[in-house]
Amino acid sequence: MSVMPFRGGAAREAELLGAVLEVLRETGYDRLTVDAVVARARASKQTVYRRWPSKAELVVAAFVNAVSGGPAVPDTGSLRGDLLALMDVLLDELDELGDVIAGLLGELRRNAELAAAMEQHYIGARRRSLLAVFERARARGEVSPEADVELLWQAGPAIVFFRALVSGEPVDRALARRIVDRVVLPLL
Amino acid sequence: MSVMPFRGGAAREAELLGAVLEVLRETGYDRLTVDAVVARARASKQTVYRRWPSKAELVVAAFVNAVSGGPAVPDTGSLRGDLLALMDVLLDELDELGDVIAGLLGELRRNAELAAAMEQHYIGARRRSLLAVFERARARGEVSPEADVELLWQAGPAIVFFRALVSGEPVDRALARRIVDRVVLPLL
Amino acid sequence: MSVMPFRGGAAREAELLGAVLEVLRETGYDRLTVDAVVARARASKQTVYRRWPSKAELVVAAFVNAVSGGPAVPDTGSLRGDLLALMDVLLDELDELGDVIAGLLGELRRNAELAAAMEQHYIGARRRSLLAVFERARARGEVSPEADVELLWQAGPAIVFFRALVSGEPVDRALARRIVDRVVLPLL
Amino acid sequence: MSVMPFRGGAAREAELLGAVLEVLRETGYDRLTVDAVVARARASKQTVYRRWPSKAELVVAAFVNAVSGGPAVPDTGSLRGDLLALMDVLLDELDELGDVIAGLLGELRRNAELAAAMEQHYIGARRRSLLAVFERARARGEVSPEADVELLWQAGPAIVFFRALVSGEPVDRALARRIVDRVVLPLL
DNA sequence: TCATAAGCGAGACGGTACGTCGTGTCTTACG
DNA sequence: CGTAAGACACGACGTACCGTCTCGCTTATGA
Structure with a gap:
């Protein structure tokens, strides 16, 4: 009983980075927590860490994606x-x-x-x-x-x-x- | 029979900031911990937090003091x-x-x-x-x-x-x- | 390649309470430290505080568990x-x-x-x-x-x-x- | 310009123990702090510790005095x-x-x-x-x-x-x- | 009469423990 | 197999309290 349809890797990735940007805009970089991102995207931490090895890389990816x-x-x-x-x-x-x-x-x-x-x-x-x-x-x-x-x-x-x-x-x-x-x- | 001479507040302050700089030079900013500073200066955390309300203020004070x-x-x-x-x-x-x-x-x-x-x-x-x-x-x-x-x-x-x-x-x-x-x- | 088998929440709980009793027996109630318990059980403080909101509740739980x-x-x-x-x-x-x-x-x-x-x-x-x-x-x-x-x-x-x-x-x-x-x- | 007349050792002692009892009644034993007692009695910590070597002895003295x-x-x-x-x-x-x-x-x-x-x-x-x-x-x-x-x-x-x-x-x-x-x- | 010591208030200090938070790893159960 | 959910070890944070200390003032005593 999933509340959300399955999304392939690339699409999910974009969603995650979007969530990062949202949280960034709301709280700034150093108040941003991976947990907040994960909650925002209804994702699991593993889903994030599978793609980016650290919070810094995640944020850089979101930043680069945005610009x-x-x-x-x-x-x-x-x-x-x-x-x-x-x-x-x-x-x-x-x-x-x-x-x-x-x-x-x-x-x-x-x-x-x-x-x-x-x-x-x-x-x-x-x-x-x-x-x-x-x-x-x-x-x-x-x-x-x-x-x-x-x-x-x-x-x-x-x-x-x-x-x-x-x-x-x-x-x-x-x-x-x-x-x-x-x-x-x-x-x- | 005190094992160490008393140092007024101002002198202690300089010692603390000096310890911050030492730790900064050895470990870099992000690896710097208040505990390390405190250990280096043989101080108590209260002695630090009495003067500077957070790690950031402490480091800025040390920086400003240095330059x-x-x-x-x-x-x-x-x-x-x-x-x-x-x-x-x-x-x-x-x-x-x-x-x-x-x-x-x-x-x-x-x-x-x-x-x-x-x-x-x-x-x-x-x-x-x-x-x-x-x-x-x-x-x-x-x-x-x-x-x-x-x-x-x-x-x-x-x-x-x-x-x-x-x-x-x-x-x-x-x-x-x-x-x-x-x-x-x-x-x- | 995990170095240690996973233990469900209930089993971990028993381990933690056991560690409390060990530390109690060794150091007495007032010298008991949450940090000591945590070290003994190779646990994290969160793991303790997730279950019991304070040191007192932890000790009572261990006591009750023991008797x-x-x-x-x-x-x-x-x-x-x-x-x-x-x-x-x-x-x-x-x-x-x-x-x-x-x-x-x-x-x-x-x-x-x-x-x-x-x-x-x-x-x-x-x-x-x-x-x-x-x-x-x-x-x-x-x-x-x-x-x-x-x-x-x-x-x-x-x-x-x-x-x-x-x-x-x-x-x-x-x-x-x-x-x-x-x-x-x-x-x- | 002292705000309070000088009191000899014995009288001061009774005042201190009275302050202990007041704080005890208000906050209970383990929430009692020596600082609170000292503030209540407008005394200094040294004045307390000169007479009783620890918080426990202080409280016992106050208790015994009361009963x-x-x-x-x-x-x-x-x-x-x-x-x-x-x-x-x-x-x-x-x-x-x-x-x-x-x-x-x-x-x-x-x-x-x-x-x-x-x-x-x-x-x-x-x-x-x-x-x-x-x-x-x-x-x-x-x-x-x-x-x-x-x-x-x-x-x-x-x-x-x-x-x-x-x-x-x-x-x-x-x-x-x-x-x-x-x-x-x-x-x- | 004045200095010299003793007690005091005030409160900084070293140390130790607390309870909280965040990261990155891990396990489970589901689809 | 990838995922959501979330427990977990680790480590740092900032707070609180204890008992010790130093300071500077006031009082009490002795020259």
Whole structure:
């Protein structure tokens, strides 16, 4: 007498990760407990631990699942517009998942595999989008040849992360505009 | 016939925070337990919890105590030299206490009081040093009047934190030099 | 490849109570620690506290478990023999578990549920045995009709408890004989 | 600017014991804490521990102080009246201090000195009163020569203690009368 | 008259136990 | 065989109480 139809492995996996996100949104990362996730998904702990070996991996999986795909490379016609569009996406994500990221940073320092997953699916995806935007601008001649693009792409995200996670200052679109207009663009 | 001299409250406090740092250095933030600290300091849990209401506050206190005072404002004669000196301090601190910071960021998001303490004694102290350096440079005419100093001071720290804590890229003096020469100075 | 066979809840419960008794015998009631019990049984505190909400309830459960069943109703052929047999059982129990009883009396006064359990399984069982002996004697005509059996059954136990727990006088078989011959039997 | 006049050692001692009794009456023996006593008496812990080496000794001292002197030997003219008068005193004391006695019994088993103090000042005093009453009755010829007075004096107290502390049955004057009329007097 | 000791309040301290919580492993019973 | 349910060992948390200690003040006594 099951109260729920059987669901294959992949579908169940998505449900579990969804439950993780729900609990994350309600309680934050470190108040999240595997028991809460399991109760939310009407699952068993074994069902979770069969797939992810620890709470950290579970949360990273849910996080990556939530942000995966990453931002589409925008095409507003101007470099400035593209940059602002990407910064907006970053801001929204930080707003929603900043707690999760902050909670995970400690784990990432100790678990290279987790760190690699985050780099690959989160930071990496955003880096690739930014670099694509820069590349297109370079093709249009908007980028000075001696600009250190490998360093510059992360100036914007870095400042936003720094304020959101470390210094606690507000991050909003005005800030994004300031960064783009007074830091990134002048250096290109 | 006491086997040990009496130590006033303030002295005991310093000993406790010292024990926290020792344990932090040996075991890392997340493996740190209050019991370990207490054993190290030959203290009782009450002695700790009388002063700091939770493990997080204890660790923040130890961190703040370790970095407080902040970097002396350097005076190498040139803006570039001063900036590099400050970046070096930042790098050393991150190297030594990066794990602690990463572990604490989650707590800071949920505890405004802790966040304020960190901002006041850690980030704030470094911001004040950097701004003092900028101010001196401005007096010497090395800073363009329209430079957004309030934003620029954090470009260096932000990039360093971003790489050290979020993207996992290496941070070293070469990077510091790159940041100063290709981001901060050009924008001034 | 489990290193130990699974034991159902009921079996585990018996093991835990056994560990309590072991620790009781070794260290006495007041020195008994839940941690010691847990270590002895290779159990977790949760496993204990899941079943019994406090140390007191745990100890009462172990005590009740140890004495439950109570003394078989003896049948020596004579009332005097039966009474002496029951008193002997009482003496042995007091000798072995007197410390535990003395330690528990304080708790029992504040916890009616615990007191009821003790009355039901310890005192009650002994009362029932004594009354059965009296009843059989009455059937044989050895009991005067106007004897206050409801009061008399507890004269023996009461004196023994009084001396063992309160006044600190020795209790031995000679005393038991004295009580039976000079108090109980004459009043019947 | 002291808020309280100085009190010599003996007077302070009585105040402290009074505070113990107050706290005992409010919270019972095992919920009593030395800190509570100290707060109640506006005293310092050292002031308590200078006089009594442990909580148990403190409470026993307060108890003995409260019941000291013991019951005056009554003289109602009849043995029965005298016995009932003494039983009434016992009942009142048990009613008021039963919790304390129950809480202390565990300690007494482990601390012979404490047990001796209780026996001397509490049980002993009551035994002496009862024996005096028996002795007077014997002089009047009310006591059979072969009665085991050394055993009989404790029948009444024992049954009362047993019911009050162990079996949890009610103790009242009707019970006292029953004990005197159906147990003690018939055996004399 | 003043200092010097003794008792005191206040309360911090080391130690030990408590009862709670969370993780990751495990067993059972069901479908 | 995968699952829901949930017991379990382990280990950390934060609280409570005991008995010892130090401090600084007040009182009592002796020079």
